Amino acid sequence: MSTLMTVSRLDVRYGQKLAVNQACLDVAAGTITTIIGANGAGKTSLLSGLMGLAARSGSIVFQGRDVSDEPPESKVRRGMILVPERRELFGSMSVQDNLLLGAMAVKATRHSRRDRLDLVYKKYPRLSERRTQQAGTLSGGERQMLALGRALMGNPRLLMLDEPSLGLAPNFVNQMFEWIVGLREEGMSILLIEQNARLALDVAQYAYVMRQGEISPRADAAEMRSREDIAAQYLGPRRKA
Numbered sequence: 001m002s003t004l005m006t007v008s009r010l011d012v013r014y015g016q017k018l019a020v021n022q023a024c025l026d027v028a029a030g031t032i033t034t035i036i037g038a039n040g041a042g043k044t045s046l047l048s049g050l051m052g053l054a055a056r057s058g059s060i061v062f063q064g065r066d067v068s069d070e071p072p073e074s075k076v077r078r079g080m081i082l083v084p085e086r087r088e089l090f091g092s093m094s095v096q097d098n099l100l101l102g103a104m105a106v107k108a109t110r111h112s113r114r115d116r117l118d119l120v121y122k123k124y125p126r127l128s129e130r131r132t133q134q135a136g137t138l139s140g141g142e143r144q145m146l147a148l149g150r151a152l153m154g155n156p157r158l159l160m161l162d163e164p165s166l167g168l169a170p171n172f173v174n175q176m177f178e179w180i181v182g183l184r185e186e187g188m189s190i191l192l193i194e195q196n197a198r199l200a201l202d203v204a205q206y207a208y209v210m211r212q213g214e215i216s217p218r219a220d221a222a223e224m225r226s227r228e229d230i231a232a233q234y235l236g237p238r239r240k241a
C-alpha cells in the first residue's frame with residue numbers, strides 16, 4: 001500500500017511549551033489511521049503542526065512532495081483538509097454558504113463547485129433540506145454533518161478529523177462513524193484523532209497512541225485493540241449488549 005503522508009520528527013511549540021515532541025507517523029493511502037490518547041496528550045497540536053497553524057519544526061512529505069514549509073492554504077489546495085474540533089462554522093451564514101466556503105481555497109470552477117455541492121447534498125440529504133437555514137440554528141449532529149460536508153467540498157486527498165465524536169449524542173456518533181467508514185470505502189484516506197479509542201480502533205486499520213506529546217510506533221489497529229495495557233488505559237469497561 002502506498003504512503004500518502006510521512007511526518008518525521010515533528011515538534012510543535014507554544015512559546016516554551018513543547019506540545020508535540022519529535023513525532024513520526026505515516027498515513028497509508030486508502031486507510032483510516034487513528035491517533036488515540038487522553039485529553040491534553042497533544043493530538044490537536046499535532047494536527048495544527050501538520051497544517052502549519054502552530055509553530056513547528058520537522059518534515060512533512062505529502063504525495064512525495066516536501067510540504068513542510070508551505071502555508072496552510074497551499075496544503076489545503078493539495079488536498080490536506082482538516083475538520084477542526086470546534087468545527088468553526090459561520091453561524092449567521094446559511095448551510096449552503098458554509099459549504100461553498102469549503103470550495104474557496106481549492107481551484108474550482110463554478111461548474112465543479114456545483115457538482116461537489118450536489119454530491120454533498122446527495123450524501124447528506126439533511127443538509128440539502130436545510131440549505132437556506134442559518135448554520136447557527138443546526139443541532140450538534142447537523143453541525144458536525146455540515147463540517148464534514150464543508151471538508152468534502154474541498155476535494156480532500158487526506159481528510160483529518162479532530163474528535164468527530166465530541167459532543168454528539170450516542171446515536172449520532174454511530175452515524176458519524178458509519179460515514180467515516182463509508183468515505184474510506186470510497187477510497188478516501190483519513191487521519192482520525194479520537195479520545196473514544198474503542199470507536200476509533202474499530203474503524204481504523206492503523207493506530208498510534210499519544211502520551212504527553214510523544215507518539216508511539218505504528219501498530220495495526222486490531223492488534224492495538226487486543227493489547228491489555230491499551231484496554232486498561234483507553235478502552236474502559238465494555239458496555240453490556
Ligand SMILES: Nc1ncnc2c1ncn2[C@@H]1O[C@H](COP(=O)(O)OP(=O)(O)OP(=O)(O)O)[C@@H](O)[C@H]1O
Nearest residue numbers: 014017019037038039040041042043044045046195
Ligand atoms: N494555544 C495553546 N497555547 C499554549 N498551550 C497549549 C495551546 N494549545 C494546547 N496547549 C497545550 O498543549 C498540550 C497539548 O494540547 P492538545 O490540545 O494538543 O491535546 P489534545 O490531545 O488534543 O487534547 P484535547 O483532546 O483536549 O484537545 C496541553 O498541555 C495543552 O494545554
